Amino acid sequence: xxVNYLIVGAGLTGLTFANLLAQNENNKILIIEKxxxxxxxxxxxxxxxxxxxxxxxxxxxxxNNQTVWDYLSQFTEWCDYQHRVLSFVDGQFIPMxxxxxxxNQLYNTNFSQFEMVDFIESQKESVVPIKSSEDVALNxxxxxxxxxxxxxxxxxxxxxxxxxxxxxxISRIPFRFNRDTRYFTDRYQGIPKAGYTKMCEQMIDxxxxxVMLNTDYKEVRDAIDYDKMIYTGPIDYFYDHQFGKLKxxxxxxxMEDHDCESFQKSxxxxxxxxxxFTRITEYKKITGQQGRKTTIMKEFPCDGxxxxxxxxxxxxxxxxxxxKAKADAEKNVIFAGRLAExxxxxxxxxxxxxxxxxxxxxx
Amino acid sequence: xxVNYLIVGAGLTGLTFANLLAQNENNKILIIEKxxxxxxxxxxxxxxxxxxxxxxxxxxxxxNNQTVWDYLSQFTEWCDYQHRVLSFVDGQFIPMxxxxxxxNQLYNTNFSQFEMVDFIESQKESVVPIKSSEDVALNxxxxxxxxxxxxxxxxxxxxxxxxxxxxxxISRIPFRFNRDTRYFTDRYQGIPKAGYTKMCEQMIDxxxxxVMLNTDYKEVRDAIDYDKMIYTGPIDYFYDHQFGKLKxxxxxxxMEDHDCESFQKSxxxxxxxxxxFTRITEYKKITGQQGRKTTIMKEFPCDGxxxxxxxxxxxxxxxxxxxKAKADAEKNVIFAGRLAExxxxxxxxxxxxxxxxxxxxxx
Ligand SMILES: Cc1cc2nc3c(=O)[nH]c(=O)nc-3n(C[C@H](O)[C@H](O)[C@H](O)COP(=O)(O)OP(=O)(O)OC[C@H]3O[C@@H](n4cnc5c(N)ncnc54)[C@H](O)[C@@H]3O)c2cc1C
Ligand SMILES: Cc1cc2nc3c(=O)[nH]c(=O)nc-3n(C[C@H](O)[C@H](O)[C@H](O)COP(=O)(O)OP(=O)(O)OC[C@H]3O[C@@H](n4cnc5c(N)ncnc54)[C@H](O)[C@@H]3O)c2cc1C
Numbered sequence: 001x002x003v004n005y006l007i008v009g010a011g012l013t014g015l016t017f018a019n020l021l022a023q024n025e026n027n028k029i030l031i032i033e034k035x036x037x038x039x040x041x042x043x044x045x046x047x048x049x050x051x052x053x054x055x056x057x058x059x060x061x062x063x064n065n066q067t068v069w070d071y072l073s074q075f076t077e078w079c080d081y082q083h084r085v086l087s088f089v090d091g092q093f094i095p096m097x098x099x100x101x102x103x104n105q106l107y108n109t110n111f112s113q114f115e116m117v118d119f120i121e122s123q124k125e126s127v128v129p130i131k132s133s134e135d136v137a138l139n140x141x142x143x144x145x146x147x148x149x150x151x152x153x154x155x156x157x158x159x160x161x162x163x164x165x166x167x168x169x170i171s172r173i174p175f176r177f178n179r180d181t182r183y184f185t186d187r188y189q190g191i192p193k194a195g196y197t198k199m200c201e202q203m204i205d206x207x208x209x210x211v212m213l214n215t216d217y218k219e220v221r222d223a224i225d226y227d228k229m230i231y232t233g234p235i236d237y238f239y240d241h242q243f244g245k246l247k248x249x250x251x252x253x254x255m256e257d258h259d260c261e262s263f264q265k266s267x268x269x270x271x272x273x274x275x276x277f278t279r280i281t282e283y284k285k286i287t288g289q290q291g292r293k294t295t296i297m298k299e300f301p302c303d304g305x306x307x308x309x310x311x312x313x314x315x316x317x318x319x320x321x322x323x324k325a326k327a328d329a330e331k332n333v334i335f336a337g338r339l340a341e342x343x344x345x346x347x348x349x350x351x352x353x354x355x356x357x358x359x360x361x362x363x
Numbered sequence: 364x365x366v367n368y369l370i371v372g373a374g375l376t377g378l379t380f381a382n383l384l385a386q387n388e389n390n391k392i393l394i395i396e397k398x399x400x401x402x403x404x405x406x407x408x409x410x411x412x413x414x415x416x417x418x419x420x421x422x423x424x425x426x427n428n429q430t431v432w433d434y435l436s437q438f439t440e441w442c443d444y445q446h447r448v449l450s451f452v453d454g455q456f457i458p459m460x461x462x463x464x465x466x467n468q469l470y471n472t473n474f475s476q477f478e479m480v481d482f483i484e485s486q487k488e489s490v491v492p493i494k495s496s497e498d499v500a501l502n503x504x505x506x507x508x509x510x511x512x513x514x515x516x517x518x519x520x521x522x523x524x525x526x527x528x529x530x531x532x533i534s535r536i537p538f539r540f541n542r543d544t545r546y547f548t549d550r551y552q553g554i555p556k557a558g559y560t561k562m563c564e565q566m567i568d569x570x571x572x573x574v575m576l577n578t579d580y581k582e583v584r585d586a587i588d589y590d591k592m593i594y595t596g597p598i599d600y601f602y603d604h605q606f607g608k609l610k611x612x613x614x615x616x617x618m619e620d621h622d623c624e625s626f627q628k629s630x631x632x633x634x635x636x637x638x639x640f641t642r643i644t645e646y647k648k649i650t651g652q653q654g655r656k657t658t659i660m661k662e663f664p665c666d667g668x669x670x671x672x673x674x675x676x677x678x679x680x681x682x683x684x685x686x687k688a689k690a691d692a693e694k695n696v697i698f699a700g701r702l703a704e705x706x707x708x709x710x711x712x713x714x715x716x717x718x719x720x721x722x723x724x725x726x
Binding site: 001050052207212215220289290292 | 364365399409410411413415440556557558564567568570572573574575576577578583586587650652653654655
């Protein structure tokens with residue numbers, strides 16, 4: 001089969017490339033996707049209770065990048081949405097990230113902004129030299145805040161105690177010395193009105209884009225004659241793990257249906273110190289869906305098959321660089337996206353990155 | 364690309380073949396689908412109000428065939444559902460098909476079963492010889508019932524007045540001399556709990572089934588090396604319309620969102636004598652979904668691009684037979700399904716047919 005562009009992966013990276021390349025009607029584009037659906041980790045679908053869930057964990061779109069916002073707005077309308085997260089600490093539900101509200105609720109104080117600055121200063125523990133993520137946190141926030149909000153959460157998230165984790169993982173603890181309890185403060189924030197999957201369908205609604213599902217590209221690549229490949233899968237897999245496997249952290253998702261309108265006070269509640277899951281998401285609170293039932297999702301980080309989070313430590317970054325050197329030398333393959341660049345990108349960042357690559361390489 | 368089976372069309376016919384063939388792990392199967400989704404006309408999806416709709420008109424699963432029911436039950440759970448239809452006639456909403464309730468409501472009588480038999484007999488108008496659908500209806504049901512329920516509905520549905528329509532179109536008018544107002548009386552009746560599309564996804568959730576979307580098979584067939592093709596698209600298209608185009612009736616669907624819990628009394632209301640649409644479907648009443656809003660669909664039959672209903676008249680059946688003679692002579696192509704067999708099949712019938720073909724040809 002002859003195509004101009006073979007795109008591996010139907011996540012937001014691959015779909016953005018496909019959409020941009022398809023604007024030239026002469027380009028024939030084939031997307032190959034391993035899963036049975038498009039959308040990558042942003043995929044959403046309805047469960048048997050007719051509740052829209054994000055199958056790979058809660059996805060909130062937020063960006064300061066107007067170009068990306070305008071670009072995606074061609075394919076979807078948005079529900080205005082401001083994300084808020086509570087953290088279950090000392091038996092209370094306390095706003096995250098750490099704001100004036102968090103401190104005042106945690107310590108039952110009534111600090112002003114200025115008093116909070118002083119308070120945080122007084123908490124900090126100087127550790128030199130900084131060798132681990134724990135050291136970063138102690139220097140930044142002191143022991144109490146570190147232990148209550150970060151220590152156990154990070155341990156669950158990465159499977160390693162912060163005292164043994166590279167400083168890159170907790171590179172700083174963000175404080176907000178005001179009462180803005182929103183999780184993100186980006187200029188644009190929202191949820192696609194009919195869901196991410198529908199937005200993704202719109203992106204490739206062109207006759208010169210073909211999509212092949214349930215297919216690992218290695219199963220078919222020899223049968224396809226292409227000018228250029230855009231590869232958005234794991235970079236180590238591309239090279240048959242020849243330098244060894246890169247480490248990705250995975251997540252096991254457990255869904256629960258509940259017979260009540262509302263399960264918890266905010267869309268996401270973190271459980272740093274209790275249970276084996278890191279957080280619970282209640283999807284109706286993200287999508288604004290109404291109804292008498294609700295569905296929640298618990299996230300259990302694990303070392304599983306599905307690569308979700310590239311490991312942000314020096315050791316793995318170095319292994320990645322071995323692969324990257326090979327990738328940079330490829331003439332007909334572009335490596336892009338979260339898995340191929342081994343980097344934790346948000347959705348807006350992968351779209352931005354794909355748009356830039358496209359401009360650089362194809363215009 | 365080398366596969367054993369190339370399946371054209373991801374409707375229930377193609378998916379049943381794919382599923383059955385895939386049980387042999389050595390079979391490599393590729394499905395090619397023109398649309399951006401699987402499921403064929405049974406496809407359902409959620410709209411921006413989070414309401415599950417059937418994109419190609421209301422689909423009620425009903426069958427007396429236990430084998431088909433058990434087979435599909437591997438892929439879905441079912442919501443029990445008994446379909447009911449009202450017809451808006453003389454300003455009233457009256458049950459369809461014609462039962463004792465229909466007659467008593469229409470004429471404000473209080474007939475017993477036995478009186479209804481006599482009444483219908485007294486209404487019949489003998490027309491010989493029978494040349495048209497109108498003649499069938501007059502012989503069967505008399506002028507009043509024919510004019511009120513069938514004449515205008517049939518005209519809208521087929522774009523031809525029944526007096527000019529082959530007797531095959533209205534081949535008989537079914538009466539029920541009891542108070543059973545269900546639309547179907549089949550032993551098994553239901554709606555897939557998470558929708559038809561999810562059921563379809565389950566049918567092809569096997570590593571040896573690949574799916575290519577957005578692709579007309581003619582665009583890629585030369586690049587694919589297959590042992591056998593299963594073709595479920597329109598038969599005339601397969602032969603490049605060489606004997607002329609077959610006539611299919613199409614439908615234009617209009618969706619409306621309404622800000623109320625409930626729009627109408629039953630899932631489907633027919634409008635034989637008013638408006639240009641034939642019927643209104645309220646999807647929540649089929650799926651049992653709850654919520655403060657509702658979505659309805661109006662159906663406007665038309666001569667459009669999408670082939671929905673093969674034309675059940677002699678002229679077109681004869682043209683079909685020319686194609687069928689060619690098809691029967693093909694060694695490596697199986698023609699199956701509603702479009703390839705040019706026959707109005709229900710969902711259970713296409714699954715049954717595919718299972719039979721599979722047994723005959725592949726076991
Ligand atoms: C739990 C979680 C929560 C997140 N929350 C947010 C959030 O709130 N906001 C935000 O902006 N971002 C969030 N993200 C990040 C977001 O998911 C990513 O930015 C985005 O999905 C990356 O798109 P991508 O196309 O680069 O990669 P992916 O979405 O991973 O897509 C890559 C695709 O390639 C396919 N593929 C891989 N290998 C092969 C192969 N060999 N052959 C064929 N296909 C292959 C995969 O199946 C996948 O579909 C979150 C991520 C996770 C894991
Ligand atoms: C308005 C309406 C209401 C219905 N209601 C009911 C109901 O209540 N109950 C019931 O049992 N049945 C109902 N049906 C019938 C039901 O839809 C069919 O029985 C069933 O969908 C037939 O499946 P199929 O696979 O044979 O055909 P389809 O579902 O039509 O699938 C054929 C597929 O082939 C694809 N295709 C065609 N040409 C090509 C090509 N050149 N290249 C690639 N792909 C191609 C098409 O896009 C389509 O997806 C209804 C049908 C309609 C139109």
